[in-house]
Amino acid sequence: MDTERAPSATLICEAATRLFARQGFDGTSLQAIAAQVGISKPTLLYHYPSKDALRAAVLENLFAHWRRMVPQLLEAVTSGHARFEALTNELIRFFREDPDRALLLMRELLDRPAHMREQVIDNLRPWLRVVAEYIRTGKRIGQIREDVDEESYLLHVVTLTIATLSNTGLVHAALAPERTPESVEERHLAELRRFAKAALFRE
Amino acid sequence: MDTERAPSATLICEAATRLFARQGFDGTSLQAIAAQVGISKPTLLYHYPSKDALRAAVLENLFAHWRRMVPQLLEAVTSGHARFEALTNELIRFFREDPDRALLLMRELLDRPAHMREQVIDNLRPWLRVVAEYIRTGKRIGQIREDVDEESYLLHVVTLTIATLSNTGLVHAALAPERTPESVEERHLAELRRFAKAALFRE
DNA sequence: CACGCGGTCTACCACTTGGTAGAGAGACAG
DNA sequence: CTGTCTCTCTACCAAGTGGTAGACCGCGTG
Numbered sequence: 001m002d003t004e005r006a007p008s009a010t011l012i013c014e015a016a017t018r019l020f021a022r023q024g025f026d027g028t029s030l031q032a033i034a035a036q037v038g039i040s041k042p043t044l045l046y047h048y049p050s051k052d053a054l055r056a057a058v059l060e061n062l063f064a065h066w067r068r069m070v071p072q073l074l075e076a077v078t079s080g081h082a083r084f085e086a087l088t089n090e091l092i093r094f095f096r097e098d099p100d101r102a103l104l105l106m107r108e109l110l111d112r113p114a115h116m117r118e119q120v121i122d123n124l125r126p127w128l129r130v131v132a133e134y135i136r137t138g139k140r141i142g143q144i145r146e147d148v149d150e151e152s153y154l155l156h157v158v159t160l161t162i163a164t165l166s167n168t169g170l171v172h173a174a175l176a177p178e179r180t181p182e183s184v185e186e187r188h189l190a191e192l193r194r195f196a197k198a199a200l201f202r203e
Numbered sequence: 204m205d206t207e208r209a210p211s212a213t214l215i216c217e218a219a220t221r222l223f224a225r226q227g228f229d230g231t232s233l234q235a236i237a238a239q240v241g242i243s244k245p246t247l248l249y250h251y252p253s254k255d256a257l258r259a260a261v262l263e264n265l266f267a268h269w270r271r272m273v274p275q276l277l278e279a280v281t282s283g284h285a286r287f288e289a290l291t292n293e294l295i296r297f298f299r300e301d302p303d304r305a306l307l308l309m310r311e312l313l314d315r316p317a318h319m320r321e322q323v324i325d326n327l328r329p330w331l332r333v334v335a336e337y338i339r340t341g342k343r344i345g346q347i348r349e350d351v352d353e354e355s356y357l358l359h360v361v362t363l364t365i366a367t368l369s370n371t372g373l374v375h376a377a378l379a380p381e382r383t384p385e386s387v388e389e390r391h392l393a394e395l396r397r398f399a400k401a402a403l404f405r406e
Numbered sequence: 407c408a409c410g411c412g413g414t415c416t417a418c419c420a421c422t423t424g425g426t427a428g429a430g431a432g433a434c435a436g
Numbered sequence: 437c438t439g440t441c442t443c444t445c446t447a448c449c450a451a452g453t454g455g456t457a458g459a460c461c462g463c464g465t466g
Contacts, residue, residue: 008413024314026229030454042456043414051454106366107313110306111227113372120376128377145401151378152394156367160359163309163366169316173323174331175354191355198348198402211443233424245426246444254424 009047011037017058021100024107025055059108062101063123069094070127077134084138087131088157088196092189095165102166128154135200145202157196164192212250214240220261224303227310228258262311265304266326272297273330280337287341290334291360291399295392298368305369331357338403348405360399367395 015036019028030051034044048054069090076086095102109116132151138144164171171188172181218239222231233254237247251257272293279289298305312319335354341347367374374391375384 024227024229026227027314029452031452040415041454042416045455046413049455103313106309109370109373110310110313111230113370117372117376120373121380124377147397147401149390149394149397152391153398155374155377155391156363156395156398159366159370160363163362164359167312167316167362169320170312170323171358173320174327174358177324187352188355188358191352192359194350194352195356195359195398195402198350199398203406232422234422243445244424245446248425249443252425 012047013057016054017100021103085197088193091161102162106166215250216260219257224306288400291396294364305365309369
């Protein structure tokens with residue numbers, strides 16, 4: 001059990017991820033991050049030379065997780081003819097594994113759309129093209145609706161997943177404030193899966 | 204032509220809306236807003252006693268627009284049996300009319316989920332319940348899929364619309380950087396409409 | 407022992423932030 | 437003319453920002 005192995009740099013990055021996700025980049029001071037880790041501000045700046053460097057590290061870390069998970073996502077998609085549904089499941093799982101991911105991503109998208117453009121092209125487009133090709137195959141064998149716009153459809157599914165999981169509180173309030181958050185969220189995600197599936201497949 | 208009637212308070216609110224939407228609340232200084240209007244910071248603080256008061260005014264302004272537009276949205280939905288599609292159109296139109304609306308809303312949702320909860324309950328739920336009732340009717344007459352979760356479905360459509368329109372840049376980059384932004388966006392919104400429609404209606 | 411080296415600290419810097427004090431300008435009423 | 441009311445300004449404030457300088461401390465190596 002390596003209970004004491006995490007170096008400061010890692011702890012800082014994790015704390016920064018959490019705070020950037022919850023309060024935004026501009027809403028988070030280096031002081032606040034340092035306090036969370038239990039170190040002083042200069043110590044933080046020793047590990048990351050500037051606040052922007054820290055932001056870059058946090059974002060790179062997020063994309064690294066994404067890239068590491070893409071293969072198994074693709075595998076899930078290819079493993080069966082009607083298993084495109086698994087795509088949604090894997091997507092949801094990824095952003096649910098750490099809810100800060102959806103928040104952080106959405107925030108960066110709003111804060112620096114121009115900068116995120118390249119990141120998105122690098123990290124999302126290849127995956128998008130591959131899965132879109134599978135959809136085209138599904139069309140050819142008559143399994144999938146003819147009028148689906150593959151890339152556009154996929155982007156909508158991703159967008160909806162991120163938006164939904166970065167706003168679980170809203171969901172609860174809008175849907176059924178009287179019931180428990182967990183059951184409401186489960187129901188809402190089930191409808192998301194149904195939504196994505198019904199718009200894709202033929203009867 | 205009342206070319207010179209807009210009082211300072213209105214101009215300030217409009218400028219603040221634009222800047223809050225584009226750079227976020229924490230990323231926007233009162234100085235920046237004042238400069239945009241062409242006044243000094245104390246003058247701004249004369250009209251709005253604090254930055255938070257300004258934020259509240261901006262948000263209230265947004266919801267006022269929303270409430271004003273809800274009736275015609277409902278009308279569009281009721282006017283024909285198969286015209287639920289119009290719902291998506293009106294929704295898109297609302298957020299496209301002023302793109303800052305989607306941005307602002309998404310930002311507030313991320314920044315202050317707890318505070319937005321009441322706002323959402325007040326402004327969205329009534330509308331949600333009414334339209335959900337129409338969907339239930341559609342189910343009874345066999346027009347709409349049995350497995351649709353009405354409220355959840357509607358919330359997904361709203362979420363997807365806001366998320367999509369607050370990230371038009373991403374869409375362009377992910378989908379087809381080589382084509383013109385306008386045509387790509389039009390195509391993407393067409394798929395959104397198809398998406399929402401296909402997941403709702405029976406064949 | 408002496409030395410360098412990675413990592414941490416206190417003290418400090420210039421600058422920006424949201425917000426205040428108080429004076430002045432113009433319009434209008436008596 | 438005098439007063440008052442609305443609106444605007446310059447000057448200022450305390451607090452917090454990202455970032456730097458430099459001392460210190462414990463470690464392993466010569």
